[in-house]
Structure formats: structure tokens, C-alpha cells
Amino acid sequence: MSITLKPVMPGDASQFAKVSVRETFWQVLASIPSGRVTSYGRLARLAGMGRGARLAGRWLGQLPEDTTLPWHRVVNSLGQLSLPPDTPADIQQYERLLAEGIIVTHRRVDMKRHGWPD
DNA sequence: CTTATGACGTGGT
DNA sequence: AACCACGCCATAA
Numbered sequence: 001m002s003i004t005l006k007p008v009m010p011g012d013a014s015q016f017a018k019v020s021v022r023e024t025f026w027q028v029l030a031s032i033p034s035g036r037v038t039s040y041g042r043l044a045r046l047a048g049m050g051r052g053a054r055l056a057g058r059w060l061g062q063l064p065e066d067t068t069l070p071w072h073r074v075v076n077s078l079g080q081l082s083l084p085p086d087t088p089a090d091i092q093q094y095e096r097l098l099a100e101g102i103i104v105t106h107r108r109v110d111m112k113r114h115g116w117p118d
Numbered sequence: 119c120t121t122a123t124g125a126c127g128t129g130g131t
Numbered sequence: 132a133a134c135c136a137c138g139c140c141a142t143a144a
Contacts, residue, residue, distance in 0.1 A: 053126035054141080093125090
């Protein structure tokens with residue numbers, strides 16, 4: 001699979017001493033096409049974080065509220081929304097996915113249909 | 119230095 | 132499909 005990476009950073013890049021892997025992480029995140037979703041684990045692996053799925057989630061949680069990065073396109077390996085239910089962020093994710101034409105039923109996305117990469 | 123804690127993943131039952 | 136037990140890895144206490 002080939003991925004197109006665009007230069008992006010969430011907020012001030014200077015706040016990070018070592019950015020290599022982390023920067024790649026944001027780039028991969030930014031490269032997820034609208035209308036598609038990927039998993040924390042896949043995102044971590046693509047960014048060279050090995051099995052750092054949990055770490056991926058931690059980093060996503062550190063994004064500033066006004067970020068333009070598509071954090072909402074990340075769900076767990078089962079296709080389920082993984083934020084605490086009924087929280088503002090959870091609602092936000094649901095609405096954003098819906099706005100991109102992604103089908104979400106019972107907090108779950110059909111990865112066969114919307115998964116990225118295939 | 120240990121333990122606990124997550125926007126997690128995977129394999130077994 | 133649902134549950135459970137581990138494995139994973141940075142952070143906090």
C-alpha cells in the first residue's frame with residue numbers, strides 16, 4: 001500500500017523535543033481520506049509505533065480542540081467508537097462521521113465498507 | 119522502583 | 132457474538 005503524506009502538526013510543533021515518530025503519526029492521521037476510517041492499531045503501525053495502539057489513543061486525546069486533523073476517523077479494530085459514550089467528544093465523532101457519509105449503527109462502523117486502507 | 123490506568127489488539131473459550 | 136486474559140507502552144502516583 002502507498003500512502004500520501006502531507007506535512008501537518010497539531011498546534012505548536014516546537015513543544016516536542018523528539019518528533020520523528022510522532023510527526024509521522026500526525027501525517028498518517030491526516031492522510032486518512034474523508035469517508036473512511038482506520039483503527040488505533042493500524043494507525044500506530046503505519047506510523048512506525050509498532051503495537052502502540054493505546055499510545056495512539058493517548059496522543060489523539062492530546063489534540064487541541066480546534067485541530068483540523070481527522071481524529072474522528074479513528075475507531076477500534078472492531079469498528080466501534082471508542083470514546084466514553086455520550087460525552088461531547090463522542091457525540092462530535094458520531095456527527096462528523098455521519099457528515100462524511102459513514103454509516104454508524106449501534107456505535108459501530110462497517111470496516112469492510114469504510115475501512116482504510118482496505 | 120512498583121502499580122495502576124487507558125480513545126487498544128488478539129487469541130482462546 | 133460475547134467474554135476473558137494477556138500483551139502492549141507511555142504516564143502518573
